[in-house]
Amino acid sequence: MLRLFPEGGGLQGLISNQVGEIALAGASSCEWYPERSRRGVAGVVVVPAEEVRIRRDPGTQALVYQQFAPGNYVTLNPRTYLYAAPRTTGRSPYGVPLFVAALFALDRKRQLSDAEQRVINLMARSALVQAKVPIPTPQELGCTSEADPAYPDAVAEFFSNVADTIVSSSESGVYIGPDKTDISVVPINQTAAGAPEITKGNQKRVWNALRTLPFMRGEMDSTTQALAQMTVPILHAQAASINQTLARQLEFGANLHLSLRGIPAQAWVRFTPPVSPFQLDEATALLRRAEAHTRLAALFGPAWAPAAMREFDVVEGDAERAPDWWQPGGALAPTPPQGDPP
Incomplete structure (x- = not known):
């Protein structure tokens, strides 16, 4: 199985890769290329879903898949290529990313992170240093007069050097600079009150959009076992829907291999269902x-x-189909009525 997808760790690596593709691109897009002898499948290549254009053939109404190439589109052979999407919208054949609803909340989270960093930087400064330095004369800066074209640039460089000196000396509290320099400190009162509530509220929007739960991300404030027993099956159902799409892709490659080998059989892929914690x-x-x-x-x-x-989903005739070793035991067998011996 390693030879099918060696760049990603074999078949298991392909499954992990396609889980990410379904989440980000909304579809599993793979081409299973045959051996040179056409006697089996040699490997599989991931075709990025964002490079695939889907159109409908006007004659047969069948979907035609084309991959973008420099200057044109290359039609993908439906015998070796499969585009499997777990969810589409309307008439569009393109898959919808699983977490598209999280984009706004994630962008808001980035803005909140930037704002928090700005507040932290202001709180770290705690004060604004104001310095008044007399403007040096042209002669002090090596210029002939104020009309000298180099004089404005020399003044700007002078004040820039003074600012660098003040900033570099702020931690030690010692400043040595030009004569008649007046330095004053203005306190800055910054507070982050209310920020945790805003951040927490947006974080819950992110979790909801990503179809996860707060208690699975360490938020244990209001989690009960009864709530977990109701919500964990929802997560299992979402994982099962992804597994169905992955199974379709793997079945496509396995059945193509069997067909090229001339084996009259059909392969089915079944994933082990997640174990319930309850x-x-x-x-x-x-x-x-x-x-x-x-x-x-x-x-x-x-x-x-x-x-x-x-x-219990039992129908007539199930008893006849039970194997010979099936012996439920006498505990569940009907007991004879009390009274006269049978």
């Missing part, structure tokens, strides 16, 4: 539902069988 609670809930159905079956008799079968 297995004990879910098992307890399942046990309680089973006990409730047992009591209701004793109350209503055979009439309750359809309700129990719908609850």
Whole structure:
């Protein structure tokens, strides 16, 4: 599997790469190129989705995929290329990035970070140093008169050197400069009151747009187990939707390889579902539902069988399809009625 995508760490690296492509570009775009002998798939190349133009053939109405090249577009062969998008909008065939809703909140976060840095810089200064220095005469700066063209530039350079001297000496508190220099300090009162609330509110907008949850990012102030049990399945469902798109891409490459090899088979890709962190609670809930159905079956008799079968997705004929080793045990077997011996 390493030879399929050696630049990215093999098949597992391709999966990680395509997760990022789906999140940023909104689609999985890959071309599975065959061997020179056309007897199998030699490897896979990621075609950046932003370089792909999609149009519809006027005759067949089939989608045609073209990759931008200098000066023209190259048509991609649908036999070896697949563009898989988990979500589109309207009639547009282009995939929509998963986190497009987060762009505004992320841009606001960047602005807030810049503003915080400016406030921090002002608070670090704590004071404004005001210096009054007499303007040197042309002779002191090596000029003939005030009409000398070099005199304005010499004055500007002189004041620039004075400012550099004051700034470099500000930490030590010692200043040595030209005669008759008047230096005064103006305190600056800066406060960051209210900034944490603004930043926190925008951060929650970022998390919501990125389809994540505050407690998964360290925000544990108002998180309860009941809330986590309701929201974690939502994250699992979002991951499953991405896995479906990845499975489609991998199945495309695997079935192309089987076809070129002449093997009459079809490949299917299935990802292991994420493990629930609340297995004990879910098992307890399942046990309680089973006990409730047992009591209701004793109350209503055979009439309750359809309700129990719908609850646990059981249909007629499932018992005949059970393997020979399946022995549920006597604990769940119906007990004979009390009274006369059977």
